[in-house]
Amino acid sequence: MPTLIDIARRTGVSGATVSNVLRGRGSVSVKTAERVRSAANELGYRPNLFARALAEGRAPTIALFFTNITNPFYAQFTLEAEHAARRRDHFLLVCNAARPDGTLDTAYLDAVAGPLSEGLIVLGSDLGRKNLLSMLPAGVPAVLSIWEAPDAYPSKPCVTVDFRAAGRLAAEHLLELRHGSIAILTGGTSGVPIHNMRLAGAVAALRQAGIDLPKARIVVDEDSIGGGYRAACRLLESDPHITALLATNDLLAIGALQAAAERGCPVPRALSIVGITDIWMAAEMRPALTTVDIATASLAEGSVNLLLDLIADPDGVPSDALRVVGAPRLIRRASTAPPST
Amino acid sequence: MPTLIDIARRTGVSGATVSNVLRGRGSVSVKTAERVRSAANELGYRPNLFARALAEGRAPTIALFFTNITNPFYAQFTLEAEHAARRRDHFLLVCNAARPDGTLDTAYLDAVAGPLSEGLIVLGSDLGRKNLLSMLPAGVPAVLSIWEAPDAYPSKPCVTVDFRAAGRLAAEHLLELRHGSIAILTGGTSGVPIHNMRLAGAVAALRQAGIDLPKARIVVDEDSIGGGYRAACRLLESDPHITALLATNDLLAIGALQAAAERGCPVPRALSIVGITDIWMAAEMRPALTTVDIATASLAEGSVNLLLDLIADPDGVPSDALRVVGAPRLIRRASTAPPST
Incomplete structure (x- = not known):
């Protein structure tokens, strides 16, 4: 794929000038800017957002850990988390931490946490019971979501439901x-x-x-x-x-x-x-x-937002923060009725 | 999180030397190498794989597009694709292309294809019918998976089932x-x-x-x-x-x-x-x-492998390549029996 350098070569300006034009920064003459933009179009240039984000000291991805996405609740949470992440210009890596044999792939956590995503959401109490939490690398922002026993993990912010x-x-x-x-x-x-x-x-x-x-x-x-x-x-x-x-x-x-x-x-x-x-x-x-x-959508959005807040300001979120989101409500359908007498 | 620069500061060597030590390259004295490694440990340094991959001209992510991951087949495919991607040192971005109102989020494709992942797998005939394909940016490696009508899209490699x-x-x-x-x-x-x-x-x-x-x-x-x-x-x-x-x-x-x-x-x-x-x-x-x-696992693995082959050598895979994977087989369970006479 074409790079900034290819555009610079074609237009005869520096790579820095091309970068300034394409990012709307610095001071460049209207004529040069037009030449750069049309060369970018002709070459089919597409900005590398990862490179850009990293240059600015942030990663555009967050990782979502659960045992196995075929659990319908986890799939639904993933859908909503992805929508929430997109609203804040982030993308979602999915990480099924359970191996086919049911054991937990803890090396996965190590590969992703930090190196590949700025932070992670650990979803579901089953991962906690399997001690994924004790393997979280220090210093990597992490949020526990849908935690049924928040008291048991006082050292990580939690998002949960009542x-x-x-x-x-x-x-x-x-x-x-x-x-x-x-x-x-x-x-x-x-x-x-x-x-x-x-x-x-x-x-x-x-x-x-x-x-x-x-x-x-x-x-x-x-x-x-x-x-x-x-x-x-x-x-x-x-x-x-x-x-x-x-x-x-x-x-x-x-x-x-x-x-x-x-x-x-x-x-x-x-x-x-x-x-x-x-x-x-x-x-x-x-x-x-x-x-x-x-309220799965609120739970997912709350988890993404808490994580992004934590990434933006690690000291701004207490490690024992507990955000309770949404409000459970009864959905009356056809499987309940008064007992027959 | 600590960077190469932090390690360089603490040890009094250059960032390039730190980089060489941590990546096992160049020639550095044993003593310096030891100092760098212990400083990296003390600071809790974690390598940024995205930055490293980009410096080497590759991204460690591939993107998976479907309408909506709550479809149980898509969730199962995602699980298997993620396992296959991991075996080849890649990570999976999930992209639900259907908006909550059912319309297709084509801007999403544009944001991800190229800028955030080196290539993509477009899963399911429903996306083709909605014309996601016509919006694929030129030059971005893409593979169609589980395509029911491969003749209709002759310009992209397909992985399918018989x-x-x-x-x-x-x-x-x-x-x-x-x-x-x-x-x-x-x-x-x-x-x-x-x-x-x-x-x-x-x-x-x-x-x-x-x-x-x-x-x-x-x-x-x-x-x-x-x-x-x-x-x-x-x-x-x-x-x-x-x-x-x-x-x-x-x-x-x-x-x-x-x-x-x-x-x-x-x-x-x-x-x-x-x-x-x-x-x-x-x-x-x-x-x-x-x-x-x-054979969803074979389909997912075949799709990931074809995409990674295409990324590695765009000219090595013909645009009309059609890989038929797995072999369908009957699973006899309890819902069928001879008709009662």
């Missing part, structure tokens, strides 16, 4: 419909839930209504459609009186819808199911999934 | 199960199919078996779960004798599964459904979707 409110809204919706026999499906590995705050919010709302969930009514399984299917099967088998399931994630809720369908249990007539997140698939289910929208 | 074989495999599977009353769901807008080759392969296989599908048995709708649902509803309403649906994409097939469930039509006992692609959701459906795997 997940406690999201859990509460889902529970209150079921209570409002007059469900009394409720069970919760939540994501986690080895029985340890990762959606701590959503779970706490839901449990607290139920308790406030006088419902103290026995331990057997809270099932932890893999945070996936398959996990939700298994958890719902277990719950429905062990207790046929359950009239409503609250899933702390939409993938789990979608698995629960499948479990109900397979058991010939009509949703919502015999069983109500509510999720949390509002991934695009929620609206596409039949029945369409009632869920709590966690 | 989609005709994929369509044929899906049809032959239904024929093998002895279905005679088959209908096809295909994606497209305004009645114009976009999965031309899959459709042609399926129609040809049926014709070879003596089945000439009437026009009413091929329904075109939006290439989505909702589109598949609508198309299947229309087909099943108009003709209760249909025993099998062939969808040219998994999203359509998933919509058809929903339509069948809602009508109380058991799959596969009363209706078989087969898709094409094998997105991750296919295995997660209940019943799990029988489909034709189009």
Whole structure:
């Protein structure tokens, strides 16, 4: 591709003059400026923004780390983060930190953080649990996003959602419909839930209504459609009186819808199911999934903006900054109704 | 972040010497080299790979353009492309070319192609139909991937799958199960199919078996779960004798599964459904979707490799190069069975 030097050669002026003309700087005669511009057009010159940005001491890219972009929530976050980055003249590198075998590629972080992007967004509590955070190179601006346990990582700024409110809204919706026999499906590995705050919010709302969930009514399984299917099967088998399931994630809720369908249990007539997140698939289910929208676009935009603020002024953002963005809201669809009497 | 200059200041040598030491070039005394390296460590210096790459006349990024990454196939392709790019020391910029209102952001292409990445992969026939291709800046290496109509764009190298074989495999599977009353769901807008080759392969296989599908048995709708649902509803309403649906994409097939469930039509006992692609959701459906795997990982790797070849030697790849990668293969799951008699 043609460079500034090619334009300089063709017009017989210095490279510095060409640069000044193309960047609208310095003082150049109108005639020379015109010659430079037409030579640039003829040659098909395209400015190298990376080179320009680096000369000005900044990089135009930020990196987004997650385990695996095929998770529909991560894909949706990526879309919104990319729109937000573009609005601030930045571009997005996607970094799937999970290797095909499920282990974490920590060398990736080292290759990207600093050398290839001025900062990074680490998305999702699952990466924290896998200790990606402890490997973050010092001095590289990083923001944690959608962190469910911000207390556990006091040394990095966080952007999060009021997940406690999201859990509460889902529970209150079921209570409002007059469900009394409720069970919760939540994501986690080895029985340890990762959606701590959503779970706490839901449990607290139920308790406030006088419902103290026995331990057997809270099932932890893999945070996936398959996990939700298994958890719902277990719950429905062990207790046929359950009239409503609250899933702390939409993938789990979608698995629960499948479990109900397979058991010939009509949703919502015999069983109500509510999720949390509002991934695009929620609206596409039949029945369409009632869920709590966690404002993914606000979360993504908030994460990009906090990171760019941090890059612009590393001392301007406290390391324990916690920005709570958006406001969860209930999206009533077809998977919930009053219990049949 | 610390720069070469900071290290030079601390050690009292020139920036060029620091650069030589850190890149293992030139001739520097062992003692000086040690001082430079320990200063780099102390300061937490991290090399700027972009700057280095640009100085060497190459950029470490390639850009991936598609309409919208929330499409599960695009997300899966992105994951695989990123792994392939990493194996060749490149990083991936994701570019969602569709604006939230559905129109195409062509300025994006202009900002990225050349200035921010040495080359790009344009993924999906939908972008071609929207004329993104006509806006590709001349001289920027670009590869079209998963192109269903390569003849329509003779001026750019393509990487594709033998989609005709994929369509044929899906049809032959239904024929093998002895279905005679088959209908096809295909994606497209305004009645114009976009999965031309899959459709042609399926129609040809049926014709070879003596089945000439009437026009009413091929329904075109939006290439989505909702589109598949609508198309299947229309087909099943108009003709209760249909025993099998062939969808040219998994999203359509998933919509058809929903339509069948809602009508109380058991799959596969009363209706078989087969898709094409094998997105991750296919295995997660209940019943799990029988489909034709189009080897997304090979497609992604082939696209990245062709682009990097083109960047390395623009004259080494003919502009009408067509690489057909992978080999479609049938994935038998639970959504197909012989028709009940």
